[in-house]
Amino acid sequence: MSAAMSGDPDNKPSGSKRTLTGRCQCGAVKYEVADAFAYAANCHCSDCRRMTGSAFKPFAGIERDKMKITQSEESLLISGDEMNHDVRCRTCGSFLYSIVRDGGYVHVCLGTLVDDPTIRPTEHIFVGSKAPWYTINDHLPQYERHVFEGPPVKQ
Template identity: 65%
Template sequence: MDRANKTKNLTGRCLCGAVGYIVADAFLYAANCHCSNCRRTTGSAFKPFAGIERQKFRVTKGADDIKRFGNEQAHDAHCSVCGSLLYSVVREGEYVHVAMGTLVDAPSIRPSAHIFVGSKAPWFTITDDLPQHEGHAA
């Protein structure tokens, strides 16, 4: 727990356990992204992610085992051992989108919308009542 502001820290890790991280349970937003890049990097119909300021996220284990796709200001971070997508650095390097499936602990936030449904997989049907946006949520 972050004693300064009483925010609980969550842990996360890749499939093989080579890379681990902690993140404050203070996410600003969460969504299910259906864009083609998220589908390709996860190998699934969409990527559930939660966004937070970069300084509230820290790799605690296996930093040398992270394979980055992109640059310092915008990249996807995968475990180089097992390939798990752990997080994405976005918005000019200021925010991290944590792949929610890598969280060990349950966050207090839940996805509130589907984004980029204009390019969703044609074989997948969205069956919940969350708002759907053709691109980014407004």
């Protein structure tokens, strides 16, 4: 696997023991997550655009047991069901992460990380529903829906 696919630009093993910290805007909620993300992308689906109030949601995915809330779990605002939901800070409204893939993974909103993760987004997904006013200006692969659903729209 290439360094870009493993999320490590320096070609170091992705099984790093490094721990990253993250938080909401007001600082009420804090979390820790292993710097061992399995993948990262920029999601352009209409749900992510509405949740972030932006053109896309930059996120990194990791197994659920590799992330933990370290401060103010009672301040979490959960939207969805037990197995798939979005999590915000109840105080400031910051969108922190999503529980996905039937509860097995966490999609951490990269903007909430205090520390710089090793991984970088490697693709744009759901560009078939991207904001018409936004132009993607990088050379990452673009997928109409999801990476596993067909070839890139353009390379």
